[in-house]
Structure formats: structure tokens, C-alpha cells
Amino acid sequence: MRRDIVTSVISILLFTLLLGIVYPLAIEGVSQVAFPGNANGQRIYRDGKLVGSKIIGQAFMVPVIGKNGRPEEKEKKPVLEADPRYFQSRPSATEPEPYNAAASTFSNLGPNSTITKEADEEHIKEYLELNKPYDSGLTVAKIPVDAVNSSASGLDPQISEANARIQAHRIAALRHLSLSKVDALIKKYTSGRGLGFSGEPGVDVLELNLALDEIGGAGAGR
Amino acid sequence: MTFLGWATIVIFALVLTACAYPLGRYMARVYSGERVFLSPILRWPEETIYKVIRVDTTQGQDWKAYARSLIFFSLAGWLLLYFILRTQTLWNFTGLNPLHYHSGTWDVTFNTVSSFMTNTNWQYYSGETTMSYFSQMAGLTVQNWLSAGVGIVVAVALVRGIVGRSGKSLGNFWQDIVRTILYVLAPLTVISAIVLVSQGVIDNFATYLSAHTLTGLTQSIAMGPAASQEAIKMLGTNGGGFFNTNSAHPFENPNGFTNFYEMLIVLVIPAALIFMYGKMTGNRRQGYAIYGAVMLMFLGAVAVAYIAEAHGSPAQHAAGLHTGVIAGSGGGNMEGKEQRFGIAGSALFNVITTVTSCGAVNSALESFTGIGGAVPFANLSASEVIFGGVGTGLYSILLYVLLAVFIGGLMVGRTPEWLGKKLEAREIKLAGLGILITPLAALFCTAMATATTVGTESISKVAAGGPQGFSETFYAYLSQANNNGSAFAGYTGYIQPAAGNIGAHGIKFADLLGGFDMMFARYAPILFALAVAGALAGKRVSPAGLGTMRTDNPTFVVLLIGVIILVGALTFFPALLLGPIVQGLTGHLY
Secondary structure: OHHHHHHHHHHHHHHHHHHHHHHHHHHHHHHHHHOHHHHOOOEEEEOOEEEEEOOOOOOOEEEOEOOOOOEOEEOOEEOEEEOOOOOOOOOOOOOOOOOOEOOOOOOOOOOOOHHHHHHHHHHHHHHHHHHHHHOOOOOHHHOOHHHOOOOOOOOOOEEOHHHHHHHHHHHHHHOOOOHHHHHHHHHHOEEOOEOOOEOOOEEEHHHHHHHHHHHOOOOOOO | OOHHHHHHHHHHHHHHHHHHHHHHHHHHHHHOOOOOOOHHHHHHHHHHHHHHOOOOOOOOOOHHHHHHHHHHHHHHHHHHHHHHHHOHHHHHHHOOOOOOOOOOOHHHHHHHHHHHHOOOOOOOOOHHHHOOHHHHHHHHHHHHHHHHHHHHHHHHHHHHHHHOOOOOOOOOHHHHHHHHHHHHHHHHHHHHHHHHHHHOOOOOOOOOEEEEOOOOOEEEEOOOOHHHHHHHHHHOOOOOOOOOOHHHOOOOOOOHHHHHHHHHHHHHHHHHHHHHHHHHHOOHHHHHHHHHHHHHHHHHHHHHHHHHHHHOOHHHHHOOOOOOOEOOEOOOOOOOOOOOOHHHHHHHHHHHHHHOOOOOOOOOHHHOOHHHHHHHHHHHHOOOOOOOOOOHHHHHHHHHHHHHHHHHHHHHOOOOEEOOEEOOHHHHHHHHHHHHHHHHHHHHHHHHHHHOHHHHOOOOOOOOOOHHHHHHHHHHHHHHHOOOOOOOOOOOOEEOOOOOOOOOEEOHHHHHHHHHHHHHHHHHHHHHHHHHHHHHHOOOOOOOOOOOOOOOOHHHHHHHHHHHHHHHHHHHHHHHHHHHHHHHHOOOOO
16 A cells, blocks of 8 residues: 555656656657747748748738727627638637637537527628629529638638639739639649548638738739 | 548548557567567666666556556546646746646636546646646646556456456556556657657747738737647547647648548557457457457448538528538538548547547537537447547457357356356446446436536537537536547536636536546446456366357357447437437427
């Protein structure tokens, strides 16, 4: 009995040292030497300023300015709307604003819930308002599901190719680019399946939008 | 559904088997004390550890001594982890708490500590808004290793009891746990951590980033030593996410390849243990029979989940969405799923992590369709024997094998024999209790939580008033009883108004009930499994005769599957009807 207690205490301290201090430090050390870009979150800089991470989605949205000239607020949170000059990411359930990468969260919307249906309808309405003027054939049934269903992490860096191709009409019109040029960019920033079969292809939205700004032309960023 | 979706499932099963087979043989050598290729490197550290922790490994332990060492070891781990988590700010001098997060409240910490010690990794807290890097490393990561190790050694001890011919000894707990960590977990974990970083899982001690987005907003991005924890989280079937959204978070699971790799390392040890069992019994076909049985059930579960999720949800259809495959989109129920995994990658991942006691998720279980969500329910109802957690899976299914042999014996009217040992009343009673104790804990806690107003406090607003609310509650206690840790994540035990635990409070009822649920349903079956091992260890082996029922042929596989499904169905069917099955059968919205 006493022997067990002594051994338990010593071993738990020893294992904490080995597995809780030495092991994580060793992995960190190797990672920082061998894969510094990945280990630090694949940061993207533009003009020396950090604009985000390659694999963390972001909200390409701007605050809504109210009639009094100040940003509108709802329940103490700023009201945001899509910036139509950019490809839009998937809906995100993070709080207090979408794509808060310091507090990832699921939407937890159940399959049989009216609240889920209403959330879908709200997203459908926004998507149609944003894209229908530039793509007159767009109907509810043609909207790819990823465009209106919120992602798991709330930080999905990708959208489906179908979603991107619909938005391409709007981007081409607003930035005065040819549709084929925008489609070519989409293709360039589409990541394939893992090992050729695992998962789905996805369009990396942040990189795509950065490339759009790079091209310049009318309506370019900032 | 797509061809590549089905192909992923098939390729996965093949790759898993190809990896698990050699690993199982390797583990059999390790636990038999034979020389393995890592021995020259690991012999010295192994011997040194024995000296430091003062154990004499030449001393075998009977089941009681083995269990006593295991309990004290776990208890010491519990106390140290509780201390580390409750004194989070005390460790700020290490610089590993860049955002100066305070400790969580005592009740949620009680739940968390019980959860990590029992290999459950149920999380009421959210990683990136609650835990310092120090707590993650020195606290949680350590129990990720040790709880996995404890599970494995119990399985090894039970196998030794079953095949043992040399009296009462089941081996030495300390030797087994040290060997498990050094020879099995460490090599795989270190390699996996590096593989994951090479693919984009982060590992750093930087403070949270502040990015200026293209549209002029500010985005705060959580950082941390994620890869080192991610590797053991998957390999040890722990499943507690470094970040709140677990393996759905791009920093934990960045692409289709890592998704495949993480699925593989969740299942590889549980699958290898089955082959190890076959090798150690001296008849590999014993292992193949169990492997065949669980693989069949596993593939069935995956197929149902994939078909259900690809079909889409009633809410989507009511909103007018088309959920079929179109050019450039995989369709399906994409609520709570990530684009890079798609439907097949999400369904397969969540089935894998709920058949094992892993409980990591790469998509929101709460948003799975009724039938898709019923699959994890069914996996848990089968008491985690379909591969199961590291070690827990093997010792749980061996209790089922014992029960199946007994039932088979009754059917043919002979004294049941298993691998030459006669099964008597004592073993059957112990195995029966070991099997039934987990469902008992799950159903008792669910009943408590649904029948009381304090219990319903935890149900999310979105789910209240419909079958989803019951599903959430039931899943919470079922998952904690099975030491799984996945969740219908709307169910909460911790209200945290802001990051850093300031002003946060726990829901004591859910935290404490869940904590006791996890510990009871972990240690009671362990004790029963060890007691069975003890009872079998001393028995004489008689040669198999013509009338002996074989436990290594297809007939037995069918019998075993039947017993598992029968016990699971009879125990859980009424409760399952009230939640997920109602949801799956109706297009009605609540």
C-alpha cells in the first residue's frame, strides 16, 4: 500500500516532467526548425502587415453605417454586411462576430429545428440578394449547400467550387474583370483532395481575394 | 454520395488493417518481454525509470495488487491535474499563459480532471478561451498519455489472465505502463506530431495574433502548442480538442490528408490490440474472428451515417435547398461540416471517433441528421466494443466474448469452455456486471438529468422543447459513461461570458453528475475485467475436444455480433426511440 503510494507520486511527477514538459518542448523545437511557417500558423503578410492565416477563414465584411453616420449596433455587437467586391466565406457561428479565430464554435443547429430552417432561409436571402443581380438564373435550388450552411469550426477557410463560380459573376462585374479571368483565378486557388481521394476540393478564399486585390483594377481593395 | 466517398471508406479499412497487423505482432512481443527492434535504444531509459520510481519488475502482481497500483496511479494523476488547473495563474512566470487566463471554476475543473483521467476528454470548457498553454501541456497532455496507457495495460492483463498457465500473476502494472508509454505510444506519437506539423497543425508558444483583414476588420487568431497534444489525443483515443471545435479547427486538422491520417491513428492501436490478442493466445484466428466481427459492424455504421448525411436534413429541405451532388459541390447536410472534409470525410471521422472512445469530432454531431446522429448513439450503446478505446475496446469485447461463449455453451448444452478453460459462475457473473455497469450509469444519469429542473438547465436554447433536447441530454451522459467525450455540443455545463474565465460559472449539477458518471463507468468495468482475469488466470487448461465450441470461426462471429447487438438494443432501444429515431423518422420541425 505505502509502496504503491510512493511509486504513484514519484511516477506522476516524473511523467509530468517527461510527457508534459520535455515532450512538448521537443516537438515545438523540431517544428520551429523544420516547419516554421506551418508551426506558426501560415501567416500571410501584405505590405508588412499581418492580414491573416492561410488556413483560417475570415469575414470579408464591413460595418453597416447607420443614418447618424456611426456604425450600427445590435445587442452591443457591430452589424456587418458583405463587402461585395470580395468572395464571401461560409456562414460562421462564432461570437461576438463571425470568424472570431480566438473562439471557434459550432452552430449546433439541429436537423429538425425550425431555428435551423430560419437560419438557412436567412442565409439564402442574403446570398440571393448579393448574387442574383449578377447571375439572373440563380434560384434557391441552385445554391450550393456550403454557401448557406454554417461550417463546423466557424473558421472554414474554404468554399466549394460551385459556390465560387456563382460568386465569380459578381466579382467580375464589380471589378471589371472578364469572367474567364476570375474563373482561372478560382482554379488556381483551389486545393484538391488529400492523396487524391480524401475529402473535397475547396477554394481558398483569403488567398483568392488577395490575388484579386493584387490584380488591381476598378474596385480593388482599400 | 460519390464514388470517391465510398472509395475513401474502403481504402481506409484496407490501410488500417495493413498498419494494425504488424503493430499487433510488435505489441505482443513487447508485452511478452521479448526483444524488439527498439530495445537497444529504449532499454536504458526503461531501466532508469524503474529505478527512479522504485519498482521491482521481477515481482508479478495478482489481480488485486495490479488493480491497487492502477487505482493509486490514477488517483495521483487526478490530484496533480486538479492542482495544475486550479492554480493556472500561479504558472504565469513560465510565460506559457500569454493571455493571463484565470482558472476555471472548481466544479467545471472537477469535471475536466475526471474527464481527462478517465480517457473521456469530455469538455464543458473551450480550449482557446479557458486554458493556458502550461495547463494544456503539463496538465492535459500528460493525462492524454497516461489514461491511454492505463486502458492498454488492463487489456494486456486480461489477455494474460485468459492465456496464463502460471498461477495468479497478471504481470506487473508499473512495468506494463512504462513499456506502453516507451515502446508503443512514444514512437508513434512523436512521428505523428511531426507529420501533423508538416501538414499545417500549429505548434508554438506565441501569443494570439491580431490580423488586419482585407476589409479592415481586426481578427484575433488563437495559437498554442497544438500538434504535440493532437498526436497523443488521437493515438490514445482521448479526443479532447486543443481548440473548442476540436478536429474541425483548421489548426488541428488542416486538410484532407490530415483528416485521413488522424482517422488512421485513432483506430490503429485498438485494431492492433485485437491482432495482439490473437498472437498471445497462440492462435491468430482468435484475433481474426474478433477483428472480423467489429469490422463488419464498423462498416455498417459508416455506411448508414454516410447515406444519411448525404441525403440532407429536414430543415434544409424545408428551406428549399437542393442537397444532391452538383458540379463543384458534394451537397448533403453541410450544416456544421467543413468544406475540406466533405460528407464522407465527416461521416467516417465521426463514426471512427464514436466507435472508439476517442470522441474527437471534425463536424458538429448536434447538426447531424436524425439517423446520421443515431449512428454515434448506436456506437456508444454497443459499449464501445467496435474497436473501442485503446485497451478498453479489447477488454470490453473480451467480456462479450466470454458472454457469447457462455450463451453458446447453454445452447449446445455443454459446460462452456474458452481457450481450454472452463467458464464457471464466478467469471460469468463478473463479466455480466462488467458489461452492464456502463449502460446502468448512462441511463441512471440521463434519467436524473431529464427528470429534474436543474438537469434541464444545460439544454441549449436551440434544442429545447423537442426531441433534440432529449438527444442532447442522453448523449451527454452516454458519452461520459462510455468515456467517449464527443458531444451534442449544445449541452453545456459551463457558462463563460468572456474569454479567460472571468465571471464564468459552472452548472454544478451537470459538472458533478458527469464527473461521477465518467469515473464510475471507467473504474468499475476495469475492476471487473481485472477480476475476470484473476479468476481465469489460475485455471487449468484442458485440451479441446470434438464437442468444444470453437471461438475462431464465422459461426462464432455471427453469435458475437448477435450478443453485442442484443444487449445494446435491449438496454438502449426505448431511450433511442425518444431521441434520434423520432427525429430520423419525421420531416416535422420543432
